[in-house]
Amino acid sequence: MSETTYWERTDTFEEKLRLLEAAWRKKDFRLARSLTHSLRSTAIQAQMEEASPGIPDLPVALIEPVEALPEPWRKWARGWTYCRSLHLDDTVGLDRPPEPVELLVAVPLEQASSLAREIRIARVEEGLLREIPCQVHGEVRRGTERLCRVLFLAGGRNHERQSFLLFHGNPDAELPAYPTDLETQGEGFALDIENDHYKASLSRQMGQLERMTIKREHGLELFAGGEGHGEPPGIDWAHDYAASGHFQKLRTTLWETCPDYEVVRGPVATLVRRWGFPHSPVHPVFSPSRLHVDVEYRFYAGLPWFHKSGTMTAVRDFEAPALRDDEWVFSGQSFTEILWMGPDGKLKTGPVDPALREQLWAVGFANSQSHDSFAALFLEHAADGMPELKHTGSPTLFYRWHGHVWSRYPLPVKQVSAGAVLRQKNAYVALDFTEEKGPRQLEELRHLLVNPLSLSVGDFPHHVVAKAPPSQLARPGEAGDSPIPKQALWEALRDCHDEQLYTAGVSVVDLGLVYDLRVRGGTVHLLMAMPHRGRPRLGYFTFGSGGNSQPVQQRLLKVPGVEKVLVEQTWEPGWNSNRLTGEGRRKLGMPD
Structure with missing residues (x-):
């Protein structure tokens, strides 16, 4: 059979599934294993071509020509053809340290050949344009558009509106090299991620956060000792669940390697996303496909905290007498105080109030002498397809075989129905914690993170008197001035x-x-x-x-x-x- 079209040169998911079922019936298990790998390749390619990136924050309808800008800004942006305006507003009345802002941007195919090379962001400051570091990732082609995610950091004063311009459309643009304090070393998910505040080391086996050094004074190293459950121990022990009758516990930490993962590295953030089904202590004797876990770390330039977010999705009905979606263990007895926050948003020290053990929105530890601390701020914790989750996780200063530990058991029921989804988004922060300043710092940080800067788009800052910036957006060779065209x-x-x-x-x-x-x-x-x-x-x-x-x-x-x-x-x-x-x-x- 001659092959002249795309679908003649490859095989569809349905055809591979038919071949897999035939191999299974014949007990040709090596062929079946090969076909499962081939099916995964088909799923990867389909994701690249078909997965929806979402609804753009900056759609193509908002694009304006750079020629329409005031002359000083137009000269500053020489080399770029198109731009859009966006604004960020503080809505809580607090001065804001930098926080991550992520936008989904759409561009007509004919207006850019590479969004990673061409996109730039400038902040409007007293009539001047100042370029700020940004990071482009997840670029895809969908129909007549290119879409990508643009990540940058923005702070600001209380009740302040900040205006920005996003530029694209420059065939001579080069990949920008922004200097930041974020350094990422390693291959795949086996990474060391470092900024001025901490160094995080991910497990070389399964990508879980294994160790963390707080970069202040003596450089406290957070670690979990011992031999775990037979796997390399780490400070982040989630995510797992106990099978019916407590027969066994299935854990993501038992992965011999990540079943699947994606990594994004850049000057603003390093993103590590891992997903799969937790493994049995005797995998693959038991390999249930019941609870799908999808977790992402985000480490940022210049910030003393990082994000972990994710979902746990029931693929079929099952019973879980216990399930944990957040657990952290620290050996070495480095801390002396328990930290916790109830629904009132006020940080407290000491044992958790028994009446609030299922209403916790922050937990952690601190040392009253060294001022070292590590805390989890629970930003989002909700579920679909089941009653409201329990917000547990009372910290314990000493637990046998562990040391310091908190462990969150969120399930309100044992019977989990297919389609149920547990969602979480947490921030983990290491601060110089004092009795006078520490509680307020953590309270304000959580308040800001659950009320991020508010995005609006479309209106150019026409009220601003444009001034001529002392420099220009283009580097040498980016504005039609390359010594070789x-x-x-x-x-x-x-x-x-x-x-x-x-x-x-x-x-x-x-x-x-x-x-x-x-x-x-x-x-x-x-x-x-x-x-x-x-x-x-x-x-x-x-x-x-x-x-x-x-x-x-x-x-x-x-x-x-x-x-x-x-x-x-x-x-x-x-x-x-x-x-x-x-x-x-x-x-x-x-x-x-």
């Missing part, structure tokens, strides 16, 4: 094909393998990716081998003015089909 370089790269797609004739540009292009004098710098980890050698494209007749370096050196070509490889972010151009999709036969 970038358009000539991009056109040359279109001659470099992936010849492993023997008859497609598709270039590295149309495949979206070129993430960045910079020119410094006569030197051209490229940042490129490979399609997947099974092809890790970028040299195939850089200098050629295995039948590659037009290597990147060789082709670019033919462009007038090019004296040297440097090519760097990256896996962050990983390549996917959203990076294909329209021509790339056509040549691969993919549907629009």
Whole structure:
């Protein structure tokens, strides 16, 4: 059978499922295992192409031409073509330290080739525009639009309105390199994440938060000792549930590796999202698919706290005599005080009031002498498909085999119905905690985080008298001033094909393998990716081998003015089909 269309060159989910069922009936278990891996690949590709990113905060209807801006701002933004206005308002009457703001942005396909390279954000400050660091992630193509998430930090004074402009549409733009205190080292989910306040180390086995160093004075290291339950111990022990009759406990900490995960690394935040079904102590003898756990850490530049959010979703009816969605363990007896907060939003020390043990909205520990502290601020805790959750988690200064511990058991019932969802969003903070300032700091922080800056869009700040900024938005080479025209370089790269797609004739540009292009004098710098980890050698494209007749370096050196070509490889972010151009999709036969 000849193959001329996309769906003739691959297989559908339904076809693979039919093959899997046939292999299962024949007891061809090795084939069945191979097909489950192939089904996962189909699910990954379908997610990339079809998953809804949501409703944009900044839709395309709000786009304005940069030419419509006041002349001083227009000159400052030279090189960019389009912009939108947004505003952030404080609604609680408190001065606000920086907090993360995330927007879903939509752009017409024809107005940008790479949102990661092109998007910039500027704050309006007394008539001047000042660029602020931002981070673009989750870029996808849907129909006639590109969408992405834009993350940045914003603070402000009480009852203040702040105005911002978001720019896009500059083919000469380069990936911005914003200097921040956030450093992330490691591969995959096995990461060390560090800022000026702490260093967090994730388990090399399953990605759970294993250790944390508070970067003040003596550098207290938070850890959990012992041998756990046979798995590497960590300070974050959630998420798990006891099976019917307390026969066993199924835990995410028993994953031999993350069943699935996504990582986003950048100057503003590092995001680590993991999901799957908790494992049995004797996995895979018991491998129930009943409670799906999806959890994400978010670590930020410059902030003494981080987020953990997620869901626990019942895939089918089951009985859970116990379930935990938050548990933290600290060995070493580093703390002397219990911290907790009830529904009144006031932080208290000492044992939890028995009448409020199921109404806790913050818990933690502090040391009255060293002023070290670590606390959880519960921001969201709710469920669908069951009665109101119990907000438990009373801290204990000493619990055998653990040390300091709090553990939240939220279920109001034992019988969990299919479709029920437990949702949570927490912030974990390490502060210099004193009796005089500590309670107020934690109270205000939680109050601000449950009442974030309010977003509004659409109206340009016309009342502001625009002033000429002392600098400009564009770096050298981003405003049509490249010593070698970038358009000539991009056109040359279109001659470099992936010849492993023997008859497609598709270039590295149309495949979206070129993430960045910079020119410094006569030197051209490229940042490129490979399609997947099974092809890790970028040299195939850089200098050629295995039948590659037009290597990147060789082709670019033919462009007038090019004296040297440097090519760097990256896996962050990983390549996917959203990076294909329209021509790339056509040549691969993919549907629009």
